[in-house]
Amino acid sequence: MPQSERILYQFPISHFCEKTRWNLDAKGLGYDIQNLVPGPHRRVLKRLAKNSRGSVPVLVDKGVVLVDSTDIALHLETANPSTPSLIPASGPERERVLELEAYYDEAAGKHVRRWMYAKLFEGGADLKRLMFGAFPAPVRLLGGLLLPVVKALIRRQYNLVPPKVEESRVKMMEGLDRLEREIQGDPSRYLVGSSLSIADITAAALYGPLVAAEGSPYAAQPGEAIPKEIAELRAAVLARPAGQWLLRRYQEDRRRVAR
Numbered sequence: 583m584p585q586s587e588r589i590l591y592q593f594p595i596s597h598f599c600e601k602t603r604w605n606l607d608a609k610g611l612g613y614d615i616q617n618l619v620p621g622p623h624r625r626v627l628k629r630l631a632k633n634s635r636g637s638v639p640v641l642v643d644k645g646v647v648l649v650d651s652t653d654i655a656l657h658l659e660t661a662n663p664s665t666p667s668l669i670p671a672s673g674p675e676r677e678r679v680l681e682l683e684a685y686y687d688e689a690a691g692k693h694v695r696r697w698m699y700a701k702l703f704e705g706g707a708d709l710k711r712l713m714f715g716a717f718p719a720p721v722r723l724l725g726g727l728l729l730p731v732v733k734a735l736i737r738r739q740y741n742l743v744p745p746k747v748e749e750s751r752v753k754m755m756e757g758l759d760r761l762e763r764e765i766q767g768d769p770s771r772y773l774v775g776s777s778l779s780i781a782d783i784t785a786a787a788l789y790g791p792l793v794a795a796e797g798s799p800y801a802a803q804p805g806e807a808i809p810k811e812i813a814e815l816r817a818a819v820l821a822r823p824a825g826q827w828l829l830r831r832y833q834e835d836r837r838r839v840a841r
């Protein structure tokens with residue numbers, strides 16, 4: 583199939599988009615990427631889909647428009663039965679996979695994002711590179727100029743106020759505690775059954791910014807200054823079985839490098 587029949591609309595920095603890229607890669611499906619600029623992206627998405635929520639990832643698969651990473655995963659599974667299965671077709675394993683996927687969308691998706699943005703902002707991280715580094719030079723330039731506006735939008739949209747940021751840290755840690763219970767402390771185990779599922783992909787991709795595994799879009803660049811609170815929490819997480827599990831999923835199951 584020509585790749586342009588499947589197009590992923592995304593932000594390069596978004597961990598929900600990393601979840602969908604990993605989902606597509608694990609199923610061996612080709613796709614083109616259309617990077618969007620945060621802010622103006624909403625107008626592009628509205629043109630694509632009446633039911634747009636304004637969020638990415640959005641996948642257009644042979645004319646079918648899917649506006650949420652969970653719906654994308656379900657669609658890819660039914661539309662491509664001969665590719666590796668990431669969601670069991672039926673039974674209790676399917677229920678467990680879908681329950682864990684929904685749980686990590688929240689515990690890791692929403693809460694990692696809020697905590698990370700808050701600490702990146704406070705710690706003076708190079709947001710221009712993180713948010714716009716993958717764009718062509720003119721967009722990078724414009725992104726740099728618009729950065730204060732983009733930061734204000736993020737602050738408001740994700741409610742980056744101290745009590746919420748602290749609540750998110752607690753929820754992220756609860757998610758890691760649950761991960762350790764599910765894998766019984768063994769970083770070599772998958773969350774459900776004996777093979778990779780969308781539950782593993784969801785947890786590993788959405789905790790991605792926190793652990794910054796090699797091969798993830800969040801891997802540290804040479805000479806990059808990492809805000810102190812992020813460096814400290816990252817080290818504490820990597821010292822735990824859950825952190826080792828997250829690294830292993832990238833090392834062993836993420837076959838394609840970040841883009």
Ligand SMILES: N[C@@H](CCC(=O)N[C@@H](CS)C(=O)NCC(=O)O)C(=O)O
Pocket residue numbers: 593596597598599624635636637638639649650651652687695
């Ligand atoms: N439930 C959605 C969440 C996606 C999401 O929150 N995407 C963020 C980027 S990480 C986004 O597009 N934010 C911009 C916006 O909503 O305007 C999914 O699973 O696809």
